[in-house]
Amino acid sequence: MKLLRRTPLGLALLTFAACDPPPTTVAVEAPAAAPFSASGGDALRYTLSFPEAGAHMIDVSAELPTGGEAQLTLFMAVWTPGSYLVREYSRHVEGVQATGPDGAPLTVTKTSKNRWVVNTQGLDAVQVRYRVYARELGVQTNFVDPEIAVLNGAPTFLSVVGRGDSPHTVKLNLPAAWASCETGLDAHADGQPCHFAAASYDELVDSPILLGNPTVLPFEVMGVPHRLVIAGDQGLWDMDRAVKDVQRVVEEQAGFWGGLPYDHYLFLTVADEGSGGLEHLDSTLLLTSRWRGADDEEWKDFLGLVSHELFHAWNVKRLRPVGLGPFDYEQEVYTESLWVAEGLTAYYDDLLLVRAGLITESDYLTRLSRAINASMTPPGRKVRSVALSSFDAWIRHYRADEHSTNSAVNYYSKGTAVGFVLDMEIRRATGGARSLDDMMRLLWARHHAGAGYTPADVRAAASEVAGEDLGPLFDQIVDGTAELPLERALDWAGLKLPEPEEEVDAWLGVNTNESGGRLTISTIVRDGPAWTQGLSVGDELLAIDGLRASADVLNRVMKTKEPGEALTVVLARRGVVKTVELTLAPRPFDAWTLSVDRGAVGPAVNHREAWLGLP
Numbered sequence: 001m002k003l004l005r006r007t008p009l010g011l012a013l014l015t016f017a018a019c020d021p022p023p024t025t026v027a028v029e030a031p032a033a034a035p036f037s038a039s040g041g042d043a044l045r046y047t048l049s050f051p052e053a054g055a056h057m058i059d060v061s062a063e064l065p066t067g068g069e070a071q072l073t074l075f076m077a078v079w080t081p082g083s084y085l086v087r088e089y090s091r092h093v094e095g096v097q098a099t100g101p102d103g104a105p106l107t108v109t110k111t112s113k114n115r116w117v118v119n120t121q122g123l124d125a126v127q128v129r130y131r132v133y134a135r136e137l138g139v140q141t142n143f144v145d146p147e148i149a150v151l152n153g154a155p156t157f158l159s160v161v162g163r164g165d166s167p168h169t170v171k172l173n174l175p176a177a178w179a180s181c182e183t184g185l186d187a188h189a190d191g192q193p194c195h196f197a198a199a200s201y202d203e204l205v206d207s208p209i210l211l212g213n214p215t216v217l218p219f220e221v222m223g224v225p226h227r228l229v230i231a232g233d234q235g236l237w238d239m240d241r242a243v244k245d246v247q248r249v250v251e252e253q254a255g256f257w258g259g260l261p262y263d264h265y266l267f268l269t270v271a272d273e274g275s276g277g278l279e280h281l282d283s284t285l286l287l288t289s290r291w292r293g294a295d296d297e298e299w300k301d302f303l304g305l306v307s308h309e310l311f312h313a314w315n316v317k318r319l320r321p322v323g324l325g326p327f328d329y330e331q332e333v334y335t336e337s338l339w340v341a342e343g344l345t346a347y348y349d350d351l352l353l354v355r356a357g358l359i360t361e362s363d364y365l366t367r368l369s370r371a372i373n374a375s376m377t378p379p380g381r382k383v384r385s386v387a388l389s390s391f392d393a394w395i396r397h398y399r400a401d402e403h404s405t406n407s408a409v410n411y412y413s414k415g416t417a418v419g420f421v422l423d424m425e426i427r428r429a430t431g432g433a434r435s436l437d438d439m440m441r442l443l444w445a446r447h448h449a450g451a452g453y454t455p456a457d458v459r460a461a462a463s464e465v466a467g468e469d470l471g472p473l474f475d476q477i478v479d480g481t482a483e484l485p486l487e488r489a490l491d492w493a494g495l496k497l498p499e500p501e502e503e504v505d506a507w508l509g510v511n512t513n514e515s516g517g518r519l520t521i522s523t524i525v526r527d528g529p530a531w532t533q534g535l536s537v538g539d540e541l542l543a544i545d546g547l548r549a550s551a552d553v554l555n556r557v558m559k560t561k562e563p564g565e566a567l568t569v570v571l572a573r574r575g576v577v578k579t580v581e582l583t584l585a586p587r588p589f590d591a592w593t594l595s596v597d598r599g600a601v602g603p604a605v606n607h608r609e610a611w612l613g614l615p
């Protein structure tokens, strides 16, 4: 399916953003101990203020109905859905206090790292106040200073155990210098500025908030309103290009899936020095370098991020593995399918850019080569399957160390490579009539409204679309650690790898760090010469073949060597100097650089053009 150009480019450039409704008034500071209504229904009502934004503090006041309970158990999430690491957000919470409607204090007892119990004294509602320290600008964390606030739900809102399905409302009291509050949350029915309502705690947590003075660029696709919000760009971004290209990404994805799954969508972009993105139901939070807007090549990487997070509006936010929802916000949840949720999203993010005409075929092959190289090179690919690497995300992907490359595989890059292999296999099996696109749409049709898909559902959908049993391939490359059958996939698409070099370099199998005049081993490649012949991570290299060690000397000495020759290393380990003699090995193949096979015959050319959506 190709372009959707049903709506004109509604390019309106606002120098400040509007809340919905517009921010006609802004409060300056948090009210002190304002009385509150004890009869506010079952909604949990939060007010956020920023009287000490320069000290990175968020002041939170919450009016919480008790439901007649004698005790109210408050909790703060320990992680954010979409980012699989326990981050212990409660470490930034301070000064939790509770009062009744008359301002009289209630007893608050801390019962675990992230829970507090309020003695309600039989009141219908209590007011809880606390402060959150916010100086970590990330897609899962909070940041506040006098210019901007980037707020995420999980590290901000203490909610009540057992009340996840109750409405949660948020009132934002902005400092006078801030004009805008941007979030995917719906405006509160009372119409007050910067007052929002969430149907549940899930929805609250799934809706990041950006406050300050960003540029807001509204546009429509298929009649659905979108807003591209950009803060921090320092005038370096071409806003016309930004909105035009992002709109093009949305159109391509709407065409891919056959419609849009939301009734409004928000791209919250902080363009300063960060990187990363996180998907949400009706929005995404993007952190990027402001320089990406000033460089045509880097701009393509930003569009890749936009495409990735938008694709998640289908793949993972609505079409999700069982296990990723409903969430337990206080402990880890598990799935073997992050290679689908993240890896196949990564496969499609750049593929849809080339189909949309936003990057070239050559740009795309460079990006695909990068992912294939990252999945075919690390020794960890032989140790841990992409399914198990998904399951272990909490303790491996998000806690990488010097041994990670030897012990696991990245489910983003391996998932991309598996996606490519599956795509070509389905196309081959059906003579080009069907593809991985059809598998994604079949999974969507079957599972987006239900409890989620299992690994077996993905296998079944792939085999059904291919018209043959792909189970053995899944056994090998998803649940197993077999090498990817890349040449077969490349052959179908008329692509090739570089010819093997006649002379292979000598190889030691280490990476090093040089700092303060010291050269230290940072990584040792499993089964390489350094691994098998006595070098260790942390060794400080003092001399190499009798020359004082530096990164430059190591590099130059290695260039003089052939595989099979000796190398003498003098090193310091735990304060003791040693000499180690090694025999160098041939460098393993690590040039997974795809290019178009100009010698390929007609069908392969047609296959490639169909796959990439080339005219």
Ligand SMILES: [Zn+2]
Pocket: 279, 308, 309, 312, 341, 342, 345
């Ligand atoms: Zn992702």
